[in-house]
Every structure is written in C-alpha cells, then in structure tokens.
Amino acid sequence: MxxxxxxxxxxxxxTLPICYCAFKKVFREFDNRELTSEEIKAMFGPSETGIIRDNLCHHNKEQAIEMYYETYTEFHEDLVxxxxxxxxxxxxxxxxxxxxxxxxxxxxxxxxxxxxxxxxxxxxxxxxxxxxxxxxxxxxxxxxxxxxxxxxxxxxxxxxxxxxxxxxxxxxxxxxxxxxxxxxxxxxxxxxxxxxxxxxxxxxxxxxxxxxxxxxx
Missing domain, CATH: 3.40.50.1000 (HAD superfamily/HAD-like)
Known part of the structure; x- marks a missing residue:
C-alpha cells in the first residue's frame, strides 16, 4: 500500500459542527430559514459554494458565500x-x-x-x-x-x-x-x-x- x-x-x-454552524447562519440571515443539521447534511455533495448556489432562494448568493467563509473562519477555533x-x-x-x-x-x-x-x-x-x-x-x-x-x-x-x-x-x-x-x-x-x-x-x-x-x- x-x-x-x-x-x-x-x-x-x-469539522462538521463548523460546517453546520456556517450554513445555518447563511440560510437564517438570507432566506429566514431555520435548517437542522440533518437538512444541511442532505445537501452535501457539492462544495459549500455549490450548496449555497443550488439551495439558497435569496438572489445575493455571492454575499451569502462570503458570510459562510467569514463564519467558518470566525468560529473554527471554538468548534474544531x-x-x-x-x-x-x-x-x-x-x-x-x-x-x-x-x-x-x-x-x-x-x-x-x-x-x-x-x-x-x-x-x-x-x-x-x-x-x-x-x-x-x-x-x-x-x-x-x-x-x-x-x-x-x-x-x-x-x-x-x-x-x-x-x-x-x-x-x-x-x-x-x-x-x-x-x-x-x-x-x-x-x-x-x-x-x-x-x-x-x-x-x-x-x-x-x-x-x-x-x-x-
């Protein structure tokens, strides 16, 4: 081998907790949707940018992607x-x-x-x-x-x-x-x-x- x-x-x-945290914040802030970790997990497959572009209803997807990365960075030390x-x-x-x-x-x-x-x-x-x-x-x-x-x-x-x-x-x-x-x-x-x-x-x-x-x- x-x-x-x-x-x-x-x-x-x-890193799953920080992924869930960042996605929940994005969908809460942009779509006013409260998603569970299981609902987020069901979206997994594409990258986080793909998940947001495919599933977010709000038109400003690029700003939502930036919020994802800001949250991911901010809470990484606390959650991972x-x-x-x-x-x-x-x-x-x-x-x-x-x-x-x-x-x-x-x-x-x-x-x-x-x-x-x-x-x-x-x-x-x-x-x-x-x-x-x-x-x-x-x-x-x-x-x-x-x-x-x-x-x-x-x-x-x-x-x-x-x-x-x-x-x-x-x-x-x-x-x-x-x-x-x-x-x-x-x-x-x-x-x-x-x-x-x-x-x-x-x-x-x-x-x-x-x-x-x-x-x-």
Missing part, C-alpha cells in the same frame, strides 16, 4: 478541536514513506482555512477538492484524479471516509475502501454499501496499518 487517501470533514477533522491521534497517524504514514492524499467535497478555500488552523500544511502529496472535479462524490472522479496525480495504480492505494458517498466513491474506484466512525461527528451512522474494513477508533486503524494492509486487485 503506497498511498492513503482520505476524506476531510468527519474523517481527518471534526485539534486531534493528536490523527496527527500521529499521519506522521507515522509519512515516516513510512506512504503518500497521503485528500479527496473532499469542500471547496479549496474552506479546506485551506482548516488545514492552516490544524497545522496540517505540507503533509499531503495530493489534494482534490470540490473545486477540482466535475462530478462530486459518490462519483469516483476525485479518487481517480488523486491516483493519477500520485502516479499509482488502484491496487496501491486505499480510500478512507465517513459517509456513504465516500464508500461508494472508493468502491466504484475499485480501491481498498475503509469506513470510519472515529470522530465525535460523522455523516453515516451505518454504511449502505459495505466497505472493505470499518474502524471505530484511530488506534484500531493505526494497528491495522502497522500489520500491513491486504492488496486488492
């Missing part, structure tokens, strides 16, 4: 906790010479805010955001792009995520696919498509990696 490619929200960082276990896992993989990648539906602007705040700059060999694909997850385009950029075959990488869209994208890309429920907030309580492995803690996954991951053709 030469690369581990991961989703971001709910997988690498517990640093996770030492994930830091240690990423550093272990780096030290072993394993390539690291991100495939996320987030726009690059919000991902960059989180990467900087969580001091993850320079860790990833490839980053594919919602801005970089035509077809968001569950389509496998992002995983394929990451493999191409890394110069690897599908048998040489795994994809790790917390949502049904992640698992479907990994399975359709025919890479070893891992479902995780290791952060306080994640998207799928149960996976509708069975991943190759499921882990409920970072420590379990870390041990799995140390033992050696089976190659899948």
């Amino acid at each position: 030469k690369a581990v490619i991961l989703d971001f929200d709910g997988t690498l960082a517990n 906790e640093h996770n030492q276990e994930i830091d240690d896992l990423l550093q272990y993989l780096k030290n072993r010479g394993v390539k690291l990648g991100i495939v996320t539906g987030k726009a690059r602007r919000s991902l960059d805010i989180s990467i900087k705040a969580l001091k993850m700059e320079g860790l990833f060999d490839v980053v594919i955001t919602g801005d970089d694909v035509t077809n968001p997850k569950p389509h496998p385009e992002g995983v394929f792009k990451a493999l191409t950029d890394l110069g690897l075959e599908k048998s040489e990488a795994m994809f790790v995520g917390d949502s049904n869209a992640d698992i479907q994208a990994g399975v359709q890309a025919n890479v070893y696919t891992v479902g995780v429920h290791w952060l306080p907030d994640y998207q799928a309580l149960e996976f509708t498509i069975e991943p190759d492995s499921i882990f409920n803690s970072v420590a379990e996954f870390h041990e799995f990696i140390k033992m050696g991951v089976p190659n899948e053709s």
Whole structure:
C-alpha cells in the first residue's frame, strides 16, 4: 500500500459542527430559514459554494458565500478541536514513506482555512477538492484524479471516509475502501454499501496499518 487517501470533514477533522454552524447562519440571515443539521447534511455533495448556489432562494448568493467563509473562519477555533491521534497517524504514514492524499467535497478555500488552523500544511502529496472535479462524490472522479496525480495504480492505494458517498466513491474506484466512525461527528451512522474494513477508533486503524494492509486487485 503506497498511498492513503482520505476524506476531510468527519474523517481527518471534526469539522462538521463548523460546517453546520456556517450554513445555518447563511440560510437564517438570507432566506429566514431555520435548517437542522440533518437538512444541511442532505445537501452535501457539492462544495459549500455549490450548496449555497443550488439551495439558497435569496438572489445575493455571492454575499451569502462570503458570510459562510467569514463564519467558518470566525468560529473554527471554538468548534474544531485539534486531534493528536490523527496527527500521529499521519506522521507515522509519512515516516513510512506512504503518500497521503485528500479527496473532499469542500471547496479549496474552506479546506485551506482548516488545514492552516490544524497545522496540517505540507503533509499531503495530493489534494482534490470540490473545486477540482466535475462530478462530486459518490462519483469516483476525485479518487481517480488523486491516483493519477500520485502516479499509482488502484491496487496501491486505499480510500478512507465517513459517509456513504465516500464508500461508494472508493468502491466504484475499485480501491481498498475503509469506513470510519472515529470522530465525535460523522455523516453515516451505518454504511449502505459495505466497505472493505470499518474502524471505530484511530488506534484500531493505526494497528491495522502497522500489520500491513491486504492488496486488492
């Protein structure tokens, strides 16, 4: 296994609360709509700019997008906790010479805010955001792009995520696919498509990696 490619929200960082917070403020201020976290989660797929453009009724969508990013930045420190276990896992993989990648539906602007705040700059060999694909997850385009950029075959990488869209994208890309429920907030309580492995803690996954991951053709 030469690369581990991961989703971001709910997988690498517990950023779902800040996403919900920013979306709720935008829809409250611009559409006078009070949305639940579940209603927001149902919109996930496109980047946050896509979600706002597709779902906001108010005509001033660009101003709403700016409010999203202002709120995301303002409350990031309060709502997104640093996770030492994930830091240690990423550093272990780096030290072993394993390539690291991100495939996320987030726009690059919000991902960059989180990467900087969580001091993850320079860790990833490839980053594919919602801005970089035509077809968001569950389509496998992002995983394929990451493999191409890394110069690897599908048998040489795994994809790790917390949502049904992640698992479907990994399975359709025919890479070893891992479902995780290791952060306080994640998207799928149960996976509708069975991943190759499921882990409920970072420590379990870390041990799995140390033992050696089976190659899948």
